[in-house]
Amino acid sequence: MMILRNTVRLHKWLALLIGFQVLLWLLGGLVMSALPIERVRSEHNIASHPPLSAQIDRLVPVSQAAQAAGLTSLDEAVLTGIAGQPVWRLQSGETISVVSAVDARILSPITATLAEEIANHDFLPQSAIQSVRLLDAPPSEYGPGGPVWQIVFSDPDNTRLYVDPQTGVVRARRSDTWRLFDFFWKLHVMDYDDGADFNHPLLIGAAFLGVLVSLAGLIILFFRMRRSFAVWRKTRGT
Template identity: 70%
Template sequence: MMILRNAVRLHKWLALIIGLQVMIWLLGGLVMSALPIERVRGEHKIAEHPALMASPGTLIPLSDAAQSAGFETLDGAVLTTLTGEPAWRLQSDDRTVLVSARDGSRLSPVNEDLARRIAEHDFAPEADIESIRLLTDPPSEYGPGGPVWQIVFADEEGTRLYIDPESGLVRARRSDAWRLFDFFWRLHVMDYDDGEDFNHPLLIVSAALGVMVALAGLVILFIRMRRSWMIFRQTRTR
């Protein structure tokens, strides 16, 4: 039958072209679904701390904090905590400045000592800090450009925290689980650089070929099942 012959030929050649990538998609999907996303994000190692209780009278007003930061106008202001102490996080003209809400002293840019205290305050397990560096050109596992503090912990999961020197926020948590997930994610989206682009032509063409393989396989399956059913009916009527 012409349709069956063409479907088999199409299925065979397309499978040779795209078969390995299909297996990578299946394997990547298995690995990424098996890894708990909370573990990938490092959420299981975030320390829990009680909410800070502070009397308003012991905190400096926002106007004093803005003056200490050198801001005449503000785009945003958040009263937050930093290593368990109250702090104002102020934004103006794409700049972020941290100011102590106790005495008005500037806390940013975050120095090495404060970055260490932020990391130790954030990290739940008992593990020593192996290294701490201010990187102007951070590795691809971080994502955004520098500068950023990289704190490496000597734990069993190879944990690294990345702390923004302006805001004092932990911008990224990386571990061996994250790196394994990221490796298969890059293979999955066929972006072998940083894994950010999943709309590129290579992926679209490969996905289209994968769909054609599946459709050709369905045609073959339908024709052969129909043929088997007809043979079965003929043997029953004899």
């Protein structure tokens, strides 16, 4: 039959064109579903600490903290903790200042020593720190631009923590598990740069061809099943 013959031909050539990418989609899906997302995000290595407690009458008032930071107005004032110590995180416009809530010391920008303390306080395994570097142009695994503190641990998973030099917040946790996941994610979305774009024409076109292959396969299956059913009926009648 002409329809079946053309459909088989179309199915064959489309499968040759898109088959390897379909294999990568399936392989990537298998790997990404097999890796627990908590391990990918290194959430299992975040140290658990009791809630930060402090006597209010011993804390520096927010007005004193703002004065120490040289701020005349505030948009936001948050009492939080850095490396187990209470701090005021103050924001005025685009300016963010971190001030110790114990003695009103200015902690921002975060020093290398404090960045190391933050990383050790955050990271659960007892692993030595290999390096602490302030990067103006961090690697693509971090995501946002710099500057950012990169703290490299000597654990088996090659963990790296990225600490914001202005706020002291751990912005990202990266490991070999994350890098494996990220590698297959880039193959999956066909964005071989940073894996952030999954709406580009290459992926849409490949997905469209994959749909055509599937439809052609269903058409072939329909004709083959109809033929087999006809043969079965004829054999049964005989």
